[in-house]
Amino acid sequence: MRLDDFGQSDNIRDRRGEGGARMGGGGAGLLFLLVRLVASRFGIGGVVVLGLGFFALSAIGINPLSMGTSAPQASRSIDRSYDQLVGAVLLSTEQTFSEVFREEGLGDYPEPTLNLFSGGVNTRGCGFASSAVGPFYCPADREVYLDTSFFDELSRRFGAPGDFAQAYVIAHEVGHHIQTVTGISQQVRQLQARAGSEAESNAYLVRLELMADCLAGVWAGRTEIPLDPGDIEEALRAASAIGDDTLQRKAQGRVVPDSFTHGTSEQRQRWFTIGYQAKDISACDTMSAERL
Template sequence: MLWRGGRRSDNVEDRRGGGGFGGGRMGGGGIKVGGFGLVIILLVGWFFGVDPTMLLSQLDGGSVGSGYEEPASTGTSAQDDEMSDFVKVVLADTEDTWSAVFKQEGATYQPPRLVLFSGRVNSACGVAGASVGPFYCPGDSKVYIDLSFYDELQQRFQAPGDFAQAYVIAHEVGHHIQHLTGATEEMERAYGGNQSGADSASVRIELQADCFAGVWAYHANQRKIVEPGDVEEALNAASAIGDDRLQEQSQGTVVPDSFTHGTSAQRVRWFKRGMESGDFSACDTLNAKSL
């Protein structure tokens, strides 16, 4: 990905090394856990013998991270500073994409702020630890990410590459688009607010966020910043975090009734739909008869 030299977004808060932790209570809607956040939750639940659905329900209805302590940050490294620059450039590129898309629809895009944190962070959705992974909080319209997550992405989940990292950000920004347009609430009303199941509101919301990430990828390619192999990196990342693959790896069996993000094939398919069309309307998972 040709990101160096690109515009850097001003909508970034760097809370690394500052603790970022404080008392708080859940408000303004639960944390919208991205696909990679689910990976961490499933592995933690499997290792400690805790039902992952219980962990997910805590994200929606209570403070996050109680009983889990991450080590305190001792500062930032040169590598982290480079990653901070990368995140700022990717966020700026999503801003360019969605500003143009919203303008075509006669609307003005209001970009989210992105918070870099280390260890734990306090958001309008409650206190979250690095174990949650990247997430979007509709209560304050912010995307949160601990940069150490990218090490996990490459080493543990075998999804390397800067475009895979950019996909993570674009997916979380996709949740912001849903918040702005009311798509999240519409799908929750239409599907009864179900938080798990192959045809649940949660799955449709996550697949739409993947599709929106694909729309960003289409426009990024139009701006000539996508290099050969980049798309494959994003598709590999999307495939690596399908519910079926994660469940097979963690518990040896697949339980569709507990799906929250969609299968590997579905995540790849919806990302590709957005990427190939570049069309916001192509991401209508609300009315899709087949996911």
């Protein structure tokens, strides 16, 4: 992406350095509990995350102090190297989805606030969350939460480097915002509540997540940020790296399809591509799609 002449969103709230919820050695057990709490809410769709539940749990199992990131505790000074990217990508999603909402007769697009945090954050609507859960969207307060140290992790641990991999992560969370303001998330939560089994409930969640990937693709197809060769491949590599099957294979050596909550690597890539090519949110109807 070439960000030099692109503007910045006004909707970034910088909450780094608030010092809240930073945990030292003694906090590991508490941290584990909190992550489990958040992870257990996946099933009811309380917090919509990027798909790292398994990974966060396993990472803590291996190293309780890692918080699921590779950032050393001592170097927790505020990292501003991603600020321009976050501001530009958020602005671009505002432009794109304002346009899309007008075209679709959905009225004014309510721009979400994006909170930058470091280590952990007390959200307005979803309680406390540790960075270990990865970037997430809180439907209750309609805000995006991002610790940019995840981008380093995405690059080093998940093997998905590059600015457009990072842009995809932001656009995916914005996708959850669109699902929330259009009422889709709530419908899916109702379907989940009526589901006869956990596997069925998870299957609805997978459709919701793949829709967010597709919406991220729509943004990628329409953004006015000039792209570089290889940018789309970076996003696809990220989508693949955080597929349920890939994460589970990495974390536990085997794959349990009934427990999927975000879709396979192949599905995540596929729906990003569908949105990217169609540039149209009506292509993103994963709820009624026969093939995911």
